[in-house]
Amino acid sequence: MFIFIVSASVVNDLGVFVDERLKFDSHINYIVARASVRANLIHKCFLSTMARAFKVYVRPLLEYASQAWSPYQLKDIKRIESLQRRFTKRLPGFSHLKYTNRLKSFRP
Numbered sequence: 001m002f003i004f005i006v007s008a009s010v011v012n013d014l015g016v017f018v019d020e021r022l023k024f025d026s027h028i029n030y031i032v033a034r035a036s037v038r039a040n041l042i043h044k045c046f047l048s049t050m051a052r053a054f055k056v057y058v059r060p061l062l063e064y065a066s067q068a069w070s071p072y073q074l075k076d077i078k079r080i081e082s083l084q085r086r087f088t089k090r091l092p093g094f095s096h097l098k099y100t101n102r103l104k105s106f107r108p
Contacts, residue, residue, distance in 0.1 A: 007020075014065065015064060016064075016068055017030055018069075024071070024076070028069075028071065028079055028080065031061050031064070031080075032079055032080060032082075032083055035062055035083050036083060038057045038058050038061065039054065039058050039083060039086070041057075042057065042087075043087075043090055050087075050091060051091075051106060054087060058083070058087070062080060062083070085099055088102040088103065088106050089102065094106070
């Protein structure tokens, strides 16, 4: 009996994507895309309860298994942070505030 080992450039293990260089770029791209879709849906449907909906539907995607794939490169941190930056800027009455002030007021 022969066993063949198949190589793959990206592997999904327990919901976390890892590439052949043991980097998490694919995972970060995947979660940012999924979280963006959910954040846009919240903006369209839940104007009065956006902060709560963000906590329930978006943050779990961004935080799932973050202890394993915790971003350390500035480009990865900025990509993930940009989602929250865009979300808070689109909240009614928040667009004129600086990002740090939006975070203090939003407190997701």
